[in-house]
Amino acid sequence: MPTIARELADLAALIADPGRALILSRLMDGRAQTAGELALVAGVTPQTASWHLGRLVQHALLKVERRGPRRLYRLATPLVAQILEGMMTVAVTGPLGSRPSSRIDAAMRRARTCYDHLAGELGVALADALRERDYLVLDQEVGELTEAGTAFLGSHGIDLRTTARHRRVLCRPCLDWSERRPHLAGRAGAALAELAFQRDWIRRRPQGRSVEITDAGLDAFRSLFGVCI
Amino acid sequence: MPTIARELADLAALIADPGRALILSRLMDGRAQTAGELALVAGVTPQTASWHLGRLVQHALLKVERRGPRRLYRLATPLVAQILEGMMTVAVTGPLGSRPSSRIDAAMRRARTCYDHLAGELGVALADALRERDYLVLDQEVGELTEAGTAFLGSHGIDLRTTARHRRVLCRPCLDWSERRPHLAGRAGAALAELAFQRDWIRRRPQGRSVEITDAGLDAFRSLFGVCI
DNA sequence: TGAACATTTCGATCATGATCGAAACGTTGC
DNA sequence: GCAACGTTTCGATCATGATCGAAATGTTCA
Numbered sequence: 001m002p003t004i005a006r007e008l009a010d011l012a013a014l015i016a017d018p019g020r021a022l023i024l025s026r027l028m029d030g031r032a033q034t035a036g037e038l039a040l041v042a043g044v045t046p047q048t049a050s051w052h053l054g055r056l057v058q059h060a061l062l063k064v065e066r067r068g069p070r071r072l073y074r075l076a077t078p079l080v081a082q083i084l085e086g087m088m089t090v091a092v093t094g095p096l097g098s099r100p101s102s103r104i105d106a107a108m109r110r111a112r113t114c115y116d117h118l119a120g121e122l123g124v125a126l127a128d129a130l131r132e133r134d135y136l137v138l139d140q141e142v143g144e145l146t147e148a149g150t151a152f153l154g155s156h157g158i159d160l161r162t163t164a165r166h167r168r169v170l171c172r173p174c175l176d177w178s179e180r181r182p183h184l185a186g187r188a189g190a191a192l193a194e195l196a197f198q199r200d201w202i203r204r205r206p207q208g209r210s211v212e213i214t215d216a217g218l219d220a221f222r223s224l225f226g227v228c229i
Numbered sequence: 230m231p232t233i234a235r236e237l238a239d240l241a242a243l244i245a246d247p248g249r250a251l252i253l254s255r256l257m258d259g260r261a262q263t264a265g266e267l268a269l270v271a272g273v274t275p276q277t278a279s280w281h282l283g284r285l286v287q288h289a290l291l292k293v294e295r296r297g298p299r300r301l302y303r304l305a306t307p308l309v310a311q312i313l314e315g316m317m318t319v320a321v322t323g324p325l326g327s328r329p330s331s332r333i334d335a336a337m338r339r340a341r342t343c344y345d346h347l348a349g350e351l352g353v354a355l356a357d358a359l360r361e362r363d364y365l366v367l368d369q370e371v372g373e374l375t376e377a378g379t380a381f382l383g384s385h386g387i388d389l390r391t392t393a394r395h396r397r398v399l400c401r402p403c404l405d406w407s408e409r410r411p412h413l414a415g416r417a418g419a420a421l422a423e424l425a426f427q428r429d430w431i432r433r434r435p436q437g438r439s440v441e442i443t444d445a446g447l448d449a450f451r452s453l454f455g456v457c458i
Numbered sequence: 459t460g461a462a463c464a465t466t467t468c469g470a471t472c473a474t475g476a477t478c479g480a481a482a483c484g485t486t487g488c
Numbered sequence: 489g490c491a492a493c494g495t496t497t498c499g500a501t502c503a504t505g506a507t508c509g510a511a512a513t514g515t516t517c518a
Contacts, residue, residue, distance in 0.1 A: 009250035015241035
């Protein structure tokens, strides 16, 4: 009969191993990866990675599906991604002066996906631009899309009414750990990210959550959103 | 130059020790405690507790103030409490079947403070009652107080306009780890909790975050909110 | 200044869990 | 069935960090 503090400690211990943290961080875009791939990410042998993955699945942070002889691992729920993102914010807010981070993180800082929406400089700049044009109200804890904002996104083919039946909230802030300011999450954020991928404004990098902004993207973000990045 | 995954792991390692988790859990009501008191909570000697507290302060999870010969420790920011609460939700959502928890947690489950607002059965029941009377709109991600709700709280002496200058959001949901449903947070939630303490509907227990519901409280919650608890 | 008390620092010990080699398992394709 | 491949299980080793006794520090009060 564990107390809640004990369960908190157990969960934290699960995230506390550098290898497992790398694995979780890698999976935070919501996509699935094979055990072998994750072993490379964590920088350990497949045996060790398997042991880590087993623990993560056992404690319901990950779920696994078999695809032929390989096994695909992904985050169990969006809530897990949300909490990890929150922890990163606290981790980065913490011991000041240890910034800036490594080169690996530079790309992440510039533009990345945060589960299903955009984060980093790009994500925050887009949110700022939408806010500046009165398309969006967004602070640390609450977010709302204005009529004009809904119309603006609609003019780019984002019809948020069609997904109105979903339980997910339309528009919410998500604290960006690299920029320390909120960016746009919720269905609106996901739709915006999807639009950017579809129009080839951004491309997923083969590994990691960071995304590359294409030349077309730079143009589009400047001309459509007034974002010079 | 640590990567973000490394910082995530370091933060998690900080929370992963059972003693430190007990200390953090104890401080989640926002109040300060002495080092000696926290040593008792963690079940370790003062030396060991001091070592733990030093690490927590160093990594900016706690802040310390000297009061005479003793030192008072408290959570560094509300964000820390919010993240810990979120982690508890994931921890409890995780390996199902290990419920229910120990007796220590039974009191917490019934009624407790979540930093500055009410949680547990009581917190969720109050939120449900407010929602049922169309005083409140609240789901997992977004919350809003209706005109009628503002008037209702106003009729009990809660004037939310007077604190309108504050940066904190008026009304937001907070996922309750024991009930697995949202309760009321934000300024409105804090004001409601404050009201309950002032009218002696609830009392803080000497140790821990759980609160005791008084007989007057039982009456008040039933007659004013229709909450039978 | 000195005594009382809360807390921290130092040093040595000890336990937990991360790691990898070796081997077994399970799936696919021939 | 057998070989190839990805993955997991087992077993032994090793490193990190939690712990406490002893002693030092710092604060208050007389």
